[in-house]
Every structure is written in structure tokens, then in C-alpha cells.
Amino acid sequence: xxxxxxxxxSAELAAGTLSSVEATGHFLRRIxxxxxxxxxxxxxxxxxxxxxxxxxxxxxxxxxxxxxxxVPIAQKDIFCARGWRTTCGSKMLANFVSPYDAxxxxxxxxxxxxxxxxxxxxxxxxxxxxxxxxxxxxxxxWHAGSxxxxxxxxxxxxxxxxxxxxxxxxxxxxxIRQPAALCGISxxxxxxxxxxxxxxxxxxxxxxxxxxxxxxxEDLALMLNVMAGHDARxxxxxxxxxxxxxxxxxRPLSGLRVGLPREFFAAGVASDVAKAVDEAVGELRRxxxxxxxITLPNMALSVPVYYVLAPAEASxxxxxxxxxxxxxxxxxYGDLEDMYxxxxxxxxxxxxxxxxxxxxxxxxxxxxxxxxxxxxxVRRLIARDxxxxxxxxxxxxxxxxxxxxxxxxxxxxxxxxxxxxxIYTIAVxxxxxxxxxxxxxxxxxGLPVGLQLIGNYFAEARMLNVAHxxxxxxxxHERAPPGIDA
Amino acid sequence: xxxxxxIGMETxxxxxxxxxxxxxxxxxxxxxxxxxxxxxxIALPGVLPVLNRGAVERAVRFGLAVGARVNRRxxxxxxxxxxxxxxxxxxxxxxxxxxxxxxEIAIRVDGSEKRIRLTRAHLEEDAGKSLHEDFHGATGIxxxxxxxxxxxxxxxxxxxxxxxxxxxxxxxxxxxxxxxICDGNMQxxxxxxxxxxxxxxxxxxxxxxxxEIKNLNSFRFLERAIEYEVRRQIEILEDGGSVVQETxxxxxxxxxxxxxxxxxxxxxxxxxxxxxxxxxxxxAEWMEAIRAALPELPGAMRERFAAQYGLTPYDAAMLTASxxxxxxxEAAVAGADARIxxxxxxxxxxxxxxxxxxxxxxxxxxxxxxxxxxxxxxRIADGTISGKIARDVFDAMxxxxxxxxxxxxxxxxxxLSDSAEIEKIVDGVxxxxxxxxxxxxxxxEKAFNSLVGQxxxxxxxxxxxxxxxxxxxxxxxx
Numbered sequence: 001x002x003x004x005x006x007x008x009x010s011a012e013l014a015a016g017t018l019s020s021v022e023a024t025g026h027f028l029r030r031i032x033x034x035x036x037x038x039x040x041x042x043x044x045x046x047x048x049x050x051x052x053x054x055x056x057x058x059x060x061x062x063x064x065x066x067x068x069x070x071v072p073i074a075q076k077d078i079f080c081a082r083g084w085r086t087t088c089g090s091k092m093l094a095n096f097v098s099p100y101d102a103x104x105x106x107x108x109x110x111x112x113x114x115x116x117x118x119x120x121x122x123x124x125x126x127x128x129x130x131x132x133x134x135x136x137x138x139x140x141x142w143h144a145g146s147x148x149x150x151x152x153x154x155x156x157x158x159x160x161x162x163x164x165x166x167x168x169x170x171x172x173x174x175x176i177r178q179p180a181a182l183c184g185i186s187x188x189x190x191x192x193x194x195x196x197x198x199x200x201x202x203x204x205x206x207x208x209x210x211x212x213x214x215x216x217x218e219d220l221a222l223m224l225n226v227m228a229g230h231d232a233r234x235x236x237x238x239x240x241x242x243x244x245x246x247x248x249x250x251r252p253l254s255g256l257r258v259g260l261p262r263e264f265f266a267a268g269v270a271s272d273v274a275k276a277v278d279e280a281v282g283e284l285r286r287x288x289x290x291x292x293x294i295t296l297p298n299m300a301l302s303v304p305v306y307y308v309l310a311p312a313e314a315s316x317x318x319x320x321x322x323x324x325x326x327x328x329x330x331x332x333y334g335d336l337e338d339m340y341x342x343x344x345x346x347x348x349x350x351x352x353x354x355x356x357x358x359x360x361x362x363x364x365x366x367x368x369x370x371x372x373x374x375x376x377x378v379r380r381l382i383a384r385d386x387x388x389x390x391x392x393x394x395x396x397x398x399x400x401x402x403x404x405x406x407x408x409x410x411x412x413x414x415x416x417x418x419x420x421x422x423i424y425t426i427a428v429x430x431x432x433x434x435x436x437x438x439x440x441x442x443x444x445x446g447l448p449v450g451l452q453l454i455g456n457y458f459a460e461a462r463m464l465n466v467a468h469x470x471x472x473x474x475x476x477h478e479r480a481p482p483g484i485d486a
Numbered sequence: 487x488x489x490x491x492x493i494g495m496e497t498x499x500x501x502x503x504x505x506x507x508x509x510x511x512x513x514x515x516x517x518x519x520x521x522x523x524x525x526x527x528i529a530l531p532g533v534l535p536v537l538n539r540g541a542v543e544r545a546v547r548f549g550l551a552v553g554a555r556v557n558r559r560x561x562x563x564x565x566x567x568x569x570x571x572x573x574x575x576x577x578x579x580x581x582x583x584x585x586x587x588x589x590e591i592a593i594r595v596d597g598s599e600k601r602i603r604l605t606r607a608h609l610e611e612d613a614g615k616s617l618h619e620d621f622h623g624a625t626g627i628x629x630x631x632x633x634x635x636x637x638x639x640x641x642x643x644x645x646x647x648x649x650x651x652x653x654x655x656x657x658x659x660x661x662x663x664x665x666x667i668c669d670g671n672m673q674x675x676x677x678x679x680x681x682x683x684x685x686x687x688x689x690x691x692x693x694x695x696x697x698e699i700k701n702l703n704s705f706r707f708l709e710r711a712i713e714y715e716v717r718r719q720i721e722i723l724e725d726g727g728s729v730v731q732e733t734x735x736x737x738x739x740x741x742x743x744x745x746x747x748x749x750x751x752x753x754x755x756x757x758x759x760x761x762x763x764x765x766x767x768x769x770a771e772w773m774e775a776i777r778a779a780l781p782e783l784p785g786a787m788r789e790r791f792a793a794q795y796g797l798t799p800y801d802a803a804m805l806t807a808s809x810x811x812x813x814x815x816e817a818a819v820a821g822a823d824a825r826i827x828x829x830x831x832x833x834x835x836x837x838x839x840x841x842x843x844x845x846x847x848x849x850x851x852x853x854x855x856x857x858x859x860x861x862x863x864x865r866i867a868d869g870t871i872s873g874k875i876a877r878d879v880f881d882a883m884x885x886x887x888x889x890x891x892x893x894x895x896x897x898x899x900x901x902l903s904d905s906a907e908i909e910k911i912v913d914g915v916x917x918x919x920x921x922x923x924x925x926x927x928x929x930x931e932k933a934f935n936s937l938v939g940q941x942x943x944x945x946x947x948x949x950x951x952x953x954x955x956x957x958x959x960x961x962x963x964x
Contacts (some may be wrong), residue, residue, distance in 0.1 A: 080532045093531065100525055102532060199532040205761035233535050235763050313761055316564050319575020320529040324627065340568055363566070363756035372758060 001026050002162035002482065006071055009165050013060065013070045019059070019071025024053035024114050027072045031117060031163050034484070037387060039138045040158040042077045043085045044117040056112040058122055067222050069112030074158045074167035077118040077126055079210070080199040088201045089121040089133040089151075092321045092328045092347035102199020103231040104168060104210050113228045115335030116164050123349045124318065125175055125203040127151050128421040131412050132351040139408070140183060141306050141481035142447050146405035149179030149421070155213050156183040161484050163171045166214040166223055170200055173206045174400075176426025177437035180213055181400035181450020184439045186467065186477060188212040188220045191457050192432035194236035195224075196231030202317040204310035205236075207429040215477050217438060217467035221245040224460060240458070248465040254288030256466065259393030263299040264424055270403045276441030276449040277399045280470070284397065287469055291299035294396065295388040298381045302427035303419055305382070308362050308375035309430075314352075315359025321347065354415065383431040390456045399424055400437040400450035434460050438467045439476040448476070487724070488688040491716050493651045493681055494643035496698075498636045499668040500612070500676040501544045507635035508535030508578060513516070515674045525631035531832035534762050537562075541635035544667035545585045545609050546768060546776045548637060551783055552604055552666045554589025556773060562609075562763045566756040570627050571614035573718055579638075583756045584608035585766065591641070591661065592785055593653035594803055602654050603642040609766075610636050637667070643682065643693065648712040652705050655679050659705075664784055664809050672703050679708055683715045685723065694719070695729040699743055701736050711736035715743050749838050787812055795819060795827035804835045817856035818875045819861075829863045837880050854883045862890040875899050875947060900950045905957065908941075911949070912957050915940045926962055934958070 001023065004012065012018040028046050035041050049072070054069035080086050080098035082105075087093045099110065108115070109293075122132040130138040130153025138153040140146040141161040147156040152169030155178035159167050169176040171189035180187030188211045195210040202208060212223035225246065231238040260281065265274065285291060323329035323343030332344035348356070362371035389396060401421055411418040428435040433454055440451035455463040471477050506513055510528035526533045549556040564583035586607035593600050612634040617626035639658065645651045660675055662668040670677045680700045684694035699715055702708040714736075719729050734743040759765075780792075784806040791802040805815045815834055818825045838859065840850060854862075862879060865871050871879060871894055882893045896901055902908060915937060918924055925933035941954045 080530075086531070088531065096531065100530075152941070197532075198534050201531040202534075202762075227921075233536055235536055236761075312758060316566050316576050316756070316758070319566060319568065320531070320573060322568060322570075322575060324570045325528055325573065326530070336570065360756065363758055365754045368756075368758070 002030055002165075004165060005216050006068070006166045006214050006222055007216065009220070010067050014065065017289055020053040020056040020114060021050060023070065024072050026047050027116050027164055030265065031122070032126050034163060037139065037144070038141060038157050038161050038163070039136050040119055040154045040161065040163055041074070042058055042087055042089070042120050042133075042135045042154070045084065048083065049114055049116055052109075052114040056114060059112045061246070066111050066226075068108065068226055070114060071166065072114045072116035072156055072164055073108060074116050074119045074164035075105065075108075075224070076121050076155045076167065076169045077474065078121060078170050078201045079105050079168065080201070081115060081118070084115070084118060086118065086201070087135070088125070089123040089135060090348065090352070091134040094134065094328065096327050098199075099285055100199065103196035103233065104227050105199060107226050107229065108168070112286075112478040113226070114180045116356075119152070119158055119167060122151035122153065122175075123352050124201070124314070125151040125170060125172055125208075126314070126351050126355055128174070128404070128418050129408075129411065130154065130179070131408065132349055132475050134349060137408055138446070140405045141484060142184060143405060143445070145407055146447065147182065147408055149182035149405065151175040151179075152187075152213065153179045156180050156185055156187065157214055157247065159185045159215060160338050160481055162480065166212060166219055168210060168223070168227065169213045169434075170210045171425075171429065172203050172209075172310060173429050174422035177209050177400050177425050177435055177450065177452060178422055180437040181452075182405040184448030184450075184476070184479065184481070185213060185215050186220055186436070186438045188224065188436045188460065188464070189204035189428065189434060190224065190228060190460055191238075191434045192429075193236050194228045194434075194460070195459070196229070196234040196237045198231050198233040198237075202313075204313040205317060206313060207306075207310060208427070217247060217354045217436075217464045217471055218246065220436070220467075221249060221461075221464045224464075243461060245461050245464055248461045249467045249468040251469075252288060253284065253466060253469050256289045256395065257393040258284055258289045258291045259294040259389055259396040260291055261294050261296045261299065261396060261398055262390070263296050264398030268402055268423070269399055270443070272447050273399050273401070273403060276443075277451055280440040281397060283470060283473055284466070286471060290394050294392055296382075296389060296427065297386050298378060299427055300405055301425055302430055303382060304374055305375045305378045305430060306422075306426045307358065307419060308371045309379065311355040311359030312372055313359070315356045315363065317347075318352070318356060323347070351415070354373055360465075379430045382427050386427075386431045386433060386454075394456075395459070395463060396454040398452050398454075400452040401425070402445035404443045404445070404449055428454055433457060434463060436463050436467055438470065439479070440470075440474070441476055448479075489685045489720050489723075490688045490690070491646055491712075492643045492684045492686060492696075493645035493648075493712060494691060494696075495641045495651060495654055496680040496682065497639045497655070498612075498678045499639060499662045501541050501635040501637055501667055502537055502669055503540040503544070503635055505538055505540070507538050507609065507632035508543045511633065513634050515671075517630055519626065519628035519630060521630065523614075523632060525831060527629050527633045529575075535578060536762075537763060537766065538635065541609055542585070542766065542768065543776055544635075545637050546773060547665050547667055547695060548607055548639070548662065548779060549586035549589065550773075550777050550780060551661060552589030552591060552603060555587045556768060557583060557585055558768050558770075558773075559583065560585040560608075560759045560768075562766065562767045563757045564760045567753045569613070570625065571616045571629070571632065573614065573629060573632055577613065577762070578613060578760055579610035580608035585768070587810065591654060591657050593650060593657050595647070595650050595653050595801075597800070598797075599647075600650065602644045602650075605640040605642055606797070607637050607639045610638055611705045612636050635668050643684075648709045648716070651681060651712055652709045655705055657710055660784065660808060665780065675703065678703060681708065681712055681715075683712055683719070684720045684729070685716055694723075695731050696731045697729065697731065697743070699736055700733060700746065707736055707738050710738075710741055711743055714741060718743065732846065736834065750826065781809065784812075793794070795831070796824045797828065797831055801831045801835060805831060805840075806921075808849070814849050814852070818860045822860070826860075826863055826867055829866060830860065833859055833880075837877065841884055853886065854880065858883055858889060865890055869901060869903060870894065871901050871951065872901055872914070872947070872951060875901070902945050903953060905953060908945075908949055908953050909957055910960075911944050912954070912961055914940055915944060918962060923962065934962070937962075940943075
């Protein structure tokens with residue numbers, strides 16, 4: 001049962017060959033058996049999940065079921081879910097039980113999806129390896145000594161290890177796509193503003209975007225149908241008519257112009273990754289796509305720009321974690337200032353503290369123009385590069401990550417090396433574009449390689465179409481990590 | 487050396503929306519602590535601000551009322567600092583591009599008008615309150631006020647005396663209530679003034695070092711605080727010292743200002759545009775709709791009153807102190823000629839205003855309504871009663887004794903205008919006071935007034951004073 005996709009499980013539930021309570025119980029048992037090995041979940045609450053499953057079965061009995069009704073979906077622990085501990089991977093919120101639901105959670109609940117548990121993540125989504133979580137690392141199901149990527153590492157590994165058919169994640173600089181690539185699953189970061197940020201604990205508000213993670217493009221489309229939509233509580237949420245993201249899945253690809261950015265295929269990409277991506281491009285050509293070389297000249301600046309803007313916003317977004325109203329407070333302190341200092345020094349991990357310091361610095365009087373304002377200008381240039389590229393092509397294709405999964409601890413002491421994991425994904429967030437990663441092969445060590453598709457604004461349906469056609473022609477997405485059935 | 491005082495004002499006017507500026511929680515004053523603080527106000531993880539258009543509309547109304555430029559696009563920024571009553575760790579305010587730029591406020595001091603330029607007015611949210619009493623060794627936090635909409639109105643340093651500063655604050659206070667964007671309640675903190683005060687040698691065109699004075703929650707404190715601060719700064723400078731730029735707190739009990747923090751302690755607020763809020767766009771249509779709904783403004787009304795009713799600038803200003811006063815006046819003078827209008831103006835700014843002050847009432851609660859005042863004034867104008875008798879009638883009306891005509895009849899206050907009768911009484915008075923008559927005829931003008939007084943006394947004040955004068959003069963010269 002756990003090898004079923006979201007669509008497959010949905011079909012069984014619809015056919016009545018399986019109930020949600022059975023499915024939920026099955027995945028809960030798997031989580032119980034395997035979570036110690038992978039570390040995917042921070043919080044599991046079988047009672048709550050089963051209550052939702054029973055409600056979903058009742059909904060189905062009443063004839064009101066939709067495609068996600070009764071399907072267990074794991075939730076990154078950055079989404080506030082009422083009654084659930086919501087930690088954001090931090091000691092700071094280790095005791096925080098959310099009194100309200102995020103918009104995305106509301107929509108999943110309304111669709112009858114079952115919250116199968118809250119997944120592990122880099123602390124406050126700051127990291128590319130899931131090693132900054134206060135709750136310990138997540139292990140890559142393909143290789144226990146390797147990272148799953150991050151920050152949505154728990155969600156990606158849970159889907160790869162078949163602990164959940166689908167999961168939701170968030171992507172600020174690659175946090176859905178990079179772990180999807182490293183764990184051999186599919187993940188979509190939608191156009192900025194398509195999925196409400198209400199109830200999604202903010203890291204960098206102008207970049208954060210929630211999205212689906214699953215094994216197939218079809219599953220992503222089904223999940224996005226539920227997740228996307230206007231929300232008046234998020235002022236950056238776009239008010240557009242609802243779309244059916246499955247509508248173009250099977251459309252032929254003939255005549256589709258695929259842009260290959262010169263900068264994505266330059267030195268720095270691991271040879272196994274380059275080879276798998278080249279073969280995937282070949283497959284797209286065989287499907288009728290034309291390829292055109294394009295250039296994104298300011299691409300190289302995306303990492304430094306991101307590491308000015310994201311920490312700047314984070315330094316302000318994380319100011320509310322001050323020990324006054326909720327969350328962690330240092331047990332002993334002198335005066336007010338001492339309470340702040342001790343609470344924040346003890347409650348935040350090293351990477352979060354580093355980014356708060358960077359962000360505070362770049363916003364400081366006398367540095368603001370040189371860092372923040374310049375970074376904003378370059379951000380506009382990067383967006384313009386994409387706009388020019390999309391005059392020549394319909395979708396951009398390249399690697400998601402320059403390497404496959406690296407070893408636990410390998411980059412933990414070298415932040416810059418770690419930041420370079422997201423060199424191909426960050427620009428997409430800076431421009432607010434949709435980006436998608438699908439499995440396209442393996443390296444010599446058997447670790448998955450991800451293929452990234454970047455679309456123009458609101459081109460999700462077309463991107464999912466390309467991914468789905470690719471998945472019809474290949475089986476990389478069906479490969480399961482060894483040993484997960486044990 | 488002669489010194490010149492330079493004052494600029496920063497005023498926080500709480501906008502009269504029912505909900506907060508970025509959340510749906512109520513702004514009502516006086517609720518139990520933290521009962522009006524929703525998830526957004528207490529800054530739970532994941533919550534986001536949504537701008538209340540009612541607050542924007544009020545800010546636009548203000549901008550239009552002061553002749554300012556209303557910026558079609560303005561930007562909300564985060565002002566970052568840590569304090570327990572600031573739940574997000576930043577205040578959402580406007581920094582580089584405020585919603586209102588420029589404008590001016592007209593003030594009158596010592597009979598002449600002066601225009602005080604405004605720098606800007608911007609939207610922001612209020613913080614909560616720290617409660618230091620009632621918690622042994624700890625501080626309580628009440629977030630009911632957190633997120634209350636404020637319009638911060640910043641003036642240019644155009645005022646030159648404490649009296650001008652007070653006149654500005656009063657004019658601004660009257661205006662925000664006039665256009666119904668703020669209830670103006672200073673006790674509840676709905677209208678708060680900070681004054682930036684500096685002094686410089688008279689004739690100098692460079693500004694001296696300023697101090698910002700906070701906690702000025704009445705016009706009286708504002709005046710006294712500035713007076714104290716000016717004396718303090720002049721003393722320092724005359725002793726050869728220099729003023730330190732700082733924020734000072736006014737202590738009304740000791741009538742002095744004291745240092746709160748110096749410039750060196752000032753925060754680096756790390757302002758940057760709030761990524762949770764899109765730039766605020768005010769469409770031309772919306773702005774025109776707001777303009778069309780604006781009431782006649784006090785300045786325009788003053789000019790109209792002066793032209794239409796022949797009022798002095800002083801009277802016109804008094805009668806436009808608030809919309810309620812102006813409405814009372816306009817109701818009283820409906821269809822009246824200039825003479826009646828002038829009499830109504832005098833009665834409103836005189837007797838009525840005095841009684842309102844004595845009884846601590848707003849004009850909307852006056853015990854003599856505009857129609858009754860008009861009826862009284864008509865009786866003065868048509869000679870039924872004298873102005874002096876009218877005071878007694880007014881007092882009786884105030885006491886609830888009824889309409890003026892009824893009171894005049896019941897008390898027999900009708901003015902004596904029968905010449906024959908007055909002549910008879912005058913004859914009697916002349917006969918009874920030969921000494922005064924002789925004095926007057928001997929050139930002592932004062933004696934005449936004494937004789938008039940005797941006639942009035944004999945008629946219990948009811949004789950028409952003009953007729954008494956004429957008849958007495960004629961008879962004494964005869």
C-alpha cells in the first residue's frame with residue numbers, strides 16, 4: 001500500500017478497496033517502525049490523525065469526497081496546525097502548540113486530507129541539509145550517512161521512504177526542490193503568491209512559498225489544486241480564478257521550447273549530475289521538445305543577493321521570538337535585556353543566530369544602501385534575465401542541485417559551501433517564479449539526481465505537464481530506496 | 487542676548503476605526519487586559535498583517551483637509567526594536583514614503599493668523615502597554631492597544647512661542663475631530679503631542695540643538711513644558727554650556743522636564759520595507775470619493791461666516807471651534823439678517839459659552855437650544871426686552887422655565903416703551919433729585935448716568951434705555 005502514489009491511493013479509497021482509517025493506520029505503523037532510522041517526523045499524533053481518517057471515511061460515505069479525502073499528507077513543521085505542536089525545528093518553539101490553522105492546513109483539512117505528522121526541518125527553514133534542526137538530523141533514505149537536503153528534509157525523506165504518499169513543504173531558496181532532488185522525489189515551488197503564507201512561520205517573507213512534495217507530477221497537481229487559492233489574510237496572496245493543475249498533464253510536448261541556461265551547465269556541476277540531466281534533456285527532445293540555449297547573466301549573483309535579503313527579512317521576522325509571550329524563555333536571567341539575550345542565545349541554534357546577525361548587519365544604519373538596496377537592485381536584474389529568457393523559451397531546464405546528497409557533517413562547518421547547494425534554485429525565488437524538481441537518474445553511488453524545471457509566472461500547469469510526460473517515459477520516480485520495506 | 491524659541495510638533499492621532507490597522511480586533515478603550523488582542527496582535531508565529539482601508543481613508547481625509555499632497559503610492563516599513571509591549575519586535579510604520587506630504591494648519595495668536603507648515607503625516611500601529619504596578623517584581627503586558635491605528639502628524643519647526651505651539655495643537659485637535667478621523671480624547675491617549683524645542687539667538691537663521699519633550703497629554707502641560715524647556719535651554723546657553731540633543735519627559739507634578747535618553751542611546755531601527763504588505767496605492771477615484779465626502783472645512787467656513795453674516799475674524803473663529811458649535815450657530819441664524827446673526831454670534835460666544843463652561847457641557851448638550859436662543863435674540867432685536875433683561879431670561883431658559891416669550895410674560899419683563907409713561911417717571915425722578923439735576927446742569931456729566939439709573943430703578947430695568955436717554959436729555963436741557 002505504501003508504494004501507492006497519492007493518485008493511486010486516492011483511487012483505492014474511491015473504489016472502496018481501502019479506507020482512510022486503514023491507510024492512515026498503515027502509515028502510522030510504518031512511521032513508528034522507521035522514524036528512529038530516518039528522523040523524518042518531529043511530532044506524530046496517532047489519535048488526531050486517526051480522528052481525521054474517520055472523518056474522511058464519513059465524508060466519503062456521505063458522497064462528499066474529493067481526490068485528497070482520506071489521503072495521509074505529512075506537514076512540514078513550519079505550518080501552524082491547530083492543536084498540534086508546531087516547532088519550526090527549533091528549541092525556541094519546542095513547546096508551542098498552535099491555536100490556529102495555516103491557510104494551507106485549513107484547505108487540506110477541508111479537502112479531507114489526513115495530517116499524518118509534522119516533519120523535521122532545518123531550524124526556521126535555514127539550511128540545506130536538515131542538520132540545523134534542534135530535533136536532530138534526517139537521514140537520506142537512499143544512504144543513511146547522507147543528508148536528505150533541506151530545509152524540507154523531513155518531508156522529502158518521508159515521501160522517499162514511503163512514510164507518507166505526499167507532504168507539504170516550503171521553499172525560500174530551494175527548500176522544496178533541493179531535498180526533493182536529493183531524496184529522489186518530485187517537488188514544486190509555485191509562483192510567489194499562489195499559496196497563502198498565512199500560518200506558515202515566516203523565514204524570508206518576500207521569498208517564502210509553500211508547495212507540494214510527492215513522488216509524481218500528477219500528485220503535485222492534485223495537491224496544488226487544494227493548496228493554491230486566494231487568502232485575504234495574506235496581503236501578498238494573489239487573487240486569481242482557481243485553476244485545475246491536472247488539466248494539461250497529458251498534453252503532447254511537441255513544439256515546446258526548452259531553454260538550457262549556459263550558466264547551469266558550466267563548471268561546478270558534478271559529472272554524474274550533468275550526465276543525468278543531459279540524458280533527461282535528450283528524453284525531452286525525443287518527446288518533441290526543441291531546445292534553445294539561453295543565458296541568465298546575473299545568475300552568479302543570486303547566492304550573495306539571497307544571503308543579504310533573506311537574512312535581512314529573517315532578522316526582523318524572528319524578532320517576535322523574545323520569550324515574552326510564548327515559546328522558550330531562559331530559565332534564569334537578570335534584567336529585561338539579559339532575558340532577551342539569554343532566551344535568544346539559548347533558544348536559537350548557530351545557523352539561525354548567524355543569519356540574524358548577518359541580517360541585522362545589512363539593515364544597519366550606514367550599511368543599508370550598500371547591502372540591502374543594492375541586493376534589491378540586483379534582484380530586479382535577475383528577474384529581468386528570466387523575463388528575457390522566457391521570450392525565447394517556454395520552460396527552463398537544468399540541474400536542481402550541483403551535487404547529489406552529501407555526507408552528514410560534510411558541509412556543516414562550512415556555511416558558504418552549504419549555501420552553494422542552492423545555487424540553481426535561489427534565483428527562482430528571487431524572481432518569484434515557479435520551480436519544480438523531478439528525479440532524472442542516479443549518480444555512481446546510487447544517489448538520486450534531480451532535474452529542475454523553471455516556468456514563467458503561473459505556468460505551473462504547463463510545467464506539471466512536462467514533468468508528467470517525462471515521468472510517463474521514464475521510471476526514475478518509481479524507484480524506491482533500498483531497505484524501506486524491512 | 488535676546489533668544490528666539492523654535493518649536494516643531496509631532497502629534498499622534500488615534501484614528502477612529504472600529505478595528506485595528508492590521509487586524510480585525512476591536513480598538514475600544516478600557517477593556518480588560520489582553521481581551522482585545524487577536525493572533526495578529528500578539529504576533530503568533532505565522533500570522534500576517536492586512537491593512538484596514540478605514541485607516542487609509544482617514545489619513546487621506548486628513549491630507550485633503552490640510553491641503554497636502556496625498557501620495558498615490560506609499561510604503562509601509564518595519565521599525566525594528568525590542569520591547570515587551572511590541573509583540574512582533576518591530577512596529578509597522580511608514581518611513582521613506584508617507585501617505586501624506588506637506589500641507590499646513592492655520593493658527594491665530596494675538597489676533598493675527600499664521601500658517602504652520604506640515605512636513606508629513608504617516609500611518610502606523612500603536613504598541614501595547616507595560617503595566618509596572620500590581621505585579622510584584624514583574625511587569626504586566628496589555629496588548630489591547632497594540633495595533634491601534636495612528637496618524638503621526640509632523641510639523642515643520644514653524645512655531646516661535648509656547649502660545650503658538652498650543653494654538654497649533656488646538657487647531658490640529660479641532661481639525662481631526664472636525665473631519666471625524668479621531669475622537670481627540672487626550673485623557674485616553676487618542677491625541678498625543680511631542681514637542682521639539684530649541685532656542686537660538688534672535689536673528690540667527692540656523693537651528694539650535696533641539697530636545698524632544700514627551701508625555702504632553704494636555705494643552706496646559708504642553709505650554710508649561712515648553713516654557714520650562716525654553717528657560718532651561720537659555721540658562722544652559724547663557725552659562726556658556728551647550729544643549730544636549732535628547733528626549734525629555736515632562737513631569738507635571740514638578741512642572742519640569744527631565745532627560746529620558748540622549749541621542750547616543752538612540753536605537754538603530756533598521757527600517758526596511760515590510761515584505762508582508764504591498765505598497766499602498768490610493769486610486770484617483772478613491773481619493774475623489776473621499777474628497778467629495780469631506781465636510782466644509784473650518785477655514786472655508788470662517789471665511790463664509792465673515793462674508794455672509796458680517797462677523798469679525800475673532801467671532802468667525804470662535805464659531806468654527808468645532809462642527810457642533812458651527813452647526814448650532816447655523817441653525818440659530820437660519821434665514822436671519824446680519825443684525826440678528828451678529829446678536830446670535832455674541833450670545834453663543836458669550837453667555838452660552840460661559841454657561842457651558844460652568845456646567846462642563848458640550849454644546850450638543852446645551853440646555854438652551856439653537857431655536858430657543860434665536861427666539862430670545864428676536865425679542866432683543868424687536869425691542870421687547872433689553873439685552874440686560876435678556877440675561878435674566880436666558881438664565882431662566884437654562885433653568886428649564888420654558889420658551890423666552892413665556893418667561894417674559896410670566897415675569898412681566900416686557901420692556902417699557904410707552905413715551906408718555908416714561909416721561910411721567912422721568913418727571914418724578916427729576917423732581918426727586920434736585921441736587922443731581924443741578925450738578926448735571928453745572929457740567930457734571932456723571933450726574934446724568936445717576937439719573938438714568940434712578941429711572942431704570944423705578945421701572946425695574948424695563949424701560950427702554952434709549953428712550954430714557956432721549957427723554958431725560960430733552961427735559962434737562964429744557
